[in-house]
Amino acid sequence: MNDDRPSPDALLAVAQRESHGRLKIFLGAAPGVGKTYAMLQAAAERRREGVDIVAGVVETHGRRETEAQLGGLDVLPARQMEYRGKSFREMDLDAILARHPQLVLVDELAHTNVPGSRHLKRWQDVEEILAAGIDVFSTLNIQHLESLNDIVEQISGVKVRETLPDSVLSSADEIALIDLPPQELIKRLHEGKVYVPEQAKRAVGNFFSPGNLTALREMALRHAAERVDAQMVDYMRTHAIPGPWPTRERILVCIDERVEAAKLVRVAKRAADRRGAAWVVVTVETSTSHTLTEADKDRISEALRLAQQLGGETALLQGDDVVTTVLDYARERNATQIVVGRARPRRWRIGKSVTERLFAESGDFNVFVVGGQDDEKPVPSLRRPKIKEKPDWINLAFAALCVSGATGIGFLIDRWLPAASISVAFLLAVMVVAMRSGLRPAIVASVASFFAFNFFFTEPRWTFAVSDTKNILTLVFFLIAAVIVSNMASRLRAQILATRESARRTTNLYDFGRKVTAAxxxxxxxxxxxxxxxxxxxxxxxxxxxxxxxxxxxxxxxxxxxxxxxxxxxxxxxxxxxxxxxxxxxxxxxxxxxxxxxxxxxxxxxxxxxxxxxxxxxxxxxxxxxxxxxxxxxxxxxxxxxxxxxIETARVATERERLRSALLSSLSHDLRTPLVSIMGAASSLQNYDDMMDHANRHELTQTIQDEAERLNRFVQNLLDMTKLGAGALKPRADWADLNDIVGAAVERTGRLARDHTIKVDIDPGVLLLCVDPVLMEQVFFNLLDNACKYAPPGTVVKVWARRTPNYVTIEVIDQGPGIPPEASEKVFDMFYRVDHGDSKAAGTGLGLAICRGIVEAHGGTIKAEPGLNGAGAAIVIHLPQSHDIDGLAARISADAEPEGT
Missing domain, CATH: 3.30.450.40 (GAF domain)
Incomplete structure (x- = not known):
């Protein structure tokens, strides 16, 4: 049954092409055949039709007649690009997309762009132009196809460096073949219309020889013909044309398990070579294919492999009707000839053979029958015959059992119903045998049921004689019905088995996909x-x-x-x-x-x-x-x-590069700045010491001390961060007074906080903490340093601490510009700094990262929150509170009381 509906894939392809621009390629066998000239002529015709055309890039190579064709066209200026000290002119892709004409001319489709361009190849630029809905005219020489690269090198001895995938040519909406006989092309070469004289002389002796040009011309003609043929097939599928359209010979070979399968393949190969035709070998897998012997399956497999080795296509089709399946596939592939083997002689045949049906139903197809058997004897299967799960005697015994059961049921029915009703029991038995054991046991059961029905339930009973004419008709129709039922039931069984096998394959693939996906x-x-x-x-x-x-x-x-x-x-x-x-x-x-x-x-x-x-x-x-x-x-x-x-390697490399860049930035700027200040102050002291008074000398020495301390802080932060990363910085916990820790940090801040006021508000309930006092002092010093660095002069920096049942909360609050919400977590990353537009706030971006590492090493947490009333920033620390702190405080108080109180 033919389906007149268009192919869904073909309709989808058409829908996709409607949203894209159309690509027309002017294809030639070699340089100089006139591809660019023909492209400009076609563009001029489109321009006269009112189409908006832009010349994106046109290589005239100094040919006057080609340059003359450019007159009247809008030529976009080329983009100048520098590479290795030289200037190159490339097509301006962005200008084309911004201009968005209806049609753009892009010469030399296989051109390689200068490094630094958006795409490596010009055909990739064209794909982007087409995706924007702009039509493109382009040119291409056949030797630039990737699949022909080695063939062209073998023929001409020249390695073509600029190639493009064959899919680019295959996806073109239109191909215009620009052909020129080799002698005329060589004449143009001598006349200087292709290359300059010296270059033309070398070309004639190498690439542009008559033999090379003839071979290239043949390849160009062949590829153009194949592309046109593919377009015709696409058109037929899109418009649901059943075909065939015999524009090109295409041979379809239908094989089965017979011995002459290999001979059919060889005959089709020879016929295809003589006609220069494409050929495909197919076999149809029906619901009964699983019943084939291993030798038959091997024979089909060997024939398909032989076809692949000889350069043909192979296909395994699914269907219950071999003839219909083959003819449908032949129409889909636009085949012109069908090759089959001669029908096998059968002593008993019901209906036509596959070959006879192909003759009768082929329509416009030419059907060729290959007679005789292959000269070679069939290769015996290398498989060992498998032991049948159910031997024939078991199936026959089951058939006899079912017929016996039906006979017994017939005796029960005979008491109340007429004899004709007993046939239903025998038909049921035949159906059961057919569904369980197959066709042959079902036929045996049908014949046995016929005789049992005649012997036990027709008059005269207990004999095979029949006295009544009506009973004869009943028996005949019963036998016919039994055979039909057995045939239908066995086919149903075969279809069930085939469906089960297909489901098993699908389940196998599904299980495999699930396993490898989970791995x-x-x-x-x-x-x-x-x-x-x-x-x-x-x-x-x-x-x-x-x-x-x-x-x-x-x-x-x-x-x-x-x-x-x-x-x-x-x-x-x-x-x-x-x-x-x-x-x-x-x-x-x-x-x-x-x-x-x-x-x-x-x-x-x-x-x-x-x-x-x-x-x-x-x-x-x-x-x-x-x-x-x-x-x-x-x-x-x-x-x-x-x-x-x-991806993981790339991510690690990117992270490593980011850290390296940040570290180099710190070393080159944040560490270099105090060094420059120290060197400048020391140089002034050395050169102008006699001319300075005490105040100036004191100011310079103070600068040296301040910058040296600043440099020391940067280096110490780097060392601490390195230790934290290596896990070498471990707290030495001991009982310490929080007031002493914060006081030491405030004292260290000293000159850094001379423009700010630091207020400390620690709840008296916060007595002692089990921490490393040196590391915690470094935490508070870094926090105060940050606060004084970003807060405006004259503002207050506050340190606040309160005790809760399970932990101690400590806050360092400033009145600076604050920390954006999106950066509240990033500020604790290494080398991350919030940019407030204040150049004087310099640092390595390690201070808060070190604070987090030290606090978390003590089992605490640290986070950034908005300051009081949303102004400034508050760094909040939660440190765990020891459960034994109350007992420790009581003992300290008892020891501090004077005797006798």
């Missing part, structure tokens, strides 16, 4: 891969990954640590060439393992090795498809772990 590390992914693959094929599996010197076994199930030389050679070949190799393949088949490449779009990642169980030499076609899918998913999972590792 985090590379080892977990590899273990999930080898374990699942080994379970799937009931054999062994391993994964080999590159280790620098070659491939090594990264995981295996059952565990495997070495390979023999032949297997190792097969694995290396698979890794190098990215193709199947090893046991059962045509490459190094003496290997004990079959190897599949693990590769994604980023490239190869490793090799998957499988070894079947003892009763099989290699996977069946179904297992092979499943293995290939598992290999693809495994490669993606390995790629994911690699990307995660790369």
């Amino acid at each position: 985090v590390t590379l080892d977990d992914v590899l273990w999930a891969v080898v374990h699942h693959v080994a379970t799937t094929i009931h054999g062994k599996s391993l994964v080999l990954l590159p280790d620098g010197a070659g491939l090594s076994i990264a995981a295996g199930y059952p565990p495997e640590d070495q390979l023999d030389d032949r297997s190792a050679a097969a694995a290396d070949w698979t890794w190098t060439h990215g193709k199947l190799a090893g046991r059962g393949s045509t490459t190094l088949p003496t290997s004990l393992w079959l190897f599949l490449p693990l590769k994604t779009a980023r490239g190869p990642f490793g090799v998957l090795g499988v070894q079947m169980s003892e009763d099989a030499d290699m996977p069946s076609p179904e297992q092979m498809r499943l293995l290939e899918t598992l290999a693809d998913q495994a490669a993606v999972a390995i790629e994911r772990t690699t990307l995660v590792a790369d």
Whole structure:
């Protein structure tokens, strides 16, 4: 049944193209054929139609006739770029996007941009222009296609450096082939219309030889024809045209399990070569395919592999009607010829064979029948025949049992109902046999039911004679109904089994995807891969990954640590060439393992090795498809772990670079500033000591002391931060008075706080704390230093402390600009400083980071909050309060009382 609806994929592609600009490529075989000239002529025609056109970049190479075509076009100025001391002119992509014309001309699509440009290649610039909804005209030589790079080098001896992916040409909406015979192109070269005379002379002797140009011309014509053919197929799919349109020969080969399958493939290959046609080999998997013998399955698999080796496509189709499935696929691929084998002779045949039906229903297709069998004898299957789960005698015994049961039920029915009703019991028995045991036992049950019905329930009974004509008709129709029911029930059974097998494959893939998705590390992914693959094929599996010197076994199930030389050679070949190799393949088949490449779009990642169980030499076609899918998913999972590792490495490198930059900034500015002040003051003392009075000398020495202390603080902060990071800074806890700790910090602040007033308000209930007094003094010194640094002169800095049942709360409050809410956590990071636009507030950004490290080492917490009434900043510290503090305070009070009180 033909479906006249357009293909959803084709409609989606059309919808996507509507929102993008259209790309037209002027394709030539070599430089000088006139691609740029033809592009400018086409642009001039579009301009006369009123289209807004801009010349983004047009390379005239000094040709006067080409430059003349530029007249009247809006030419955007090129963007000047500097690279290694030289100036280069590149297309201004931003200017094109800002101008947003209807059509832009971009010459030399394969051009490589100057380093520093937004994109590496010009075709990437074109993709961005197309994404903005702007149409593009561009030019391309056939030798710049990536897939032809090695072929062009082999033909011409010239390595083309500038290439682009074939997908760029494939995605073009229109291709205009600009062709010129080799002799005319060489004539243009001699006339100086392609290169300057000296360069033209070298070109004729090398690249522009008649043989090279002829080969390049053939490749250009072939690729243009293939692209046009692909566009025609897309058009047919979009407009739901059933086809075929015989514009190009395309051969479809239909094979099955017969011996001549390999011969069909060879015949189709020879026919395709003679006609220069594309060809594809297909086999249809029906609901009864699982009943094929292992030899038949191997024969199909071998034929499909042979087709791949000979350069053809292969496809495995699903459907219950072979003819309909093949014809639908042939219309989808726009095939012109269908090649099939001769119908097998059958002694008993009901209905037409597949070949006869293809002749009758082929319509516009040409059907070719290949007669005879292959000259080679069928290769015996290397699989050991599997022991059937249910031998034939068991199925026949079950059929006899069901017929006997139906006979017994018939005797019960015979007491109340007419004899014709008894046939329902026998039909039910036949259906049960068909659904459980298949068609052959069901046919046997049908015949047995016929005779049992005749012998026991038709007159005269207990004989096979029939006296009544009505009973004869009843028996005949019963036999016909029984055969039909058995056939339908057996087909239903086959479909159920096929559906169950398909569900098993889907479940297998789902389970594998769930396992590898849940795996985090590379080892977990590899273990999930080898374990699942080994379970799937009931054999062994391993994964080999590159280790620098070659491939090594990264995981295996059952565990495997070495390979023999032949297997190792097969694995290396698979890794190098990215193709199947090893046991059962045509490459190094003496290997004990079959190897599949693990590769994604980023490239190869490793090799998957499988070894079947003892009763099989290699996977069946179904297992092979499943293995290939598992290999693809495994490669993606390995790629994911690699990307995660790369991202983590990049993150660590970025963080390291950030810390390095911050540290260098501190060393170059914050540490250099006091050094410059010290050096300046010391130099003044040395050079002008005799000319200075006591006040000036005292001021300079005071400057030296202040800056030296400032430098000492910076260095001490760096040392403390290093110790905290290494875990070497550990508190030496002892009982200490908070008043003494804060007082020592205030005294150290001294000259730093001479423009501020420091007030200390500590609740008398806060007696002693079990802390390291030296480290806690450093905490309060850093907090007071910060407060005095950012708070305006003349303001008050307050230290406030209160005791609660479980901890002591301490706050250092200033009246400065405060800390933004979004930076309340960042201020405790290393080298982070809040920018208030005040250049005099210099520092390394380590003070608060050191405070957090010391406080958290004491089991406390520190955070930044707004100051009083939302003005300024408050650094809040919570330190744990010892439960034994009350008893300690009581003992101290008792010891302090005078005797006799």
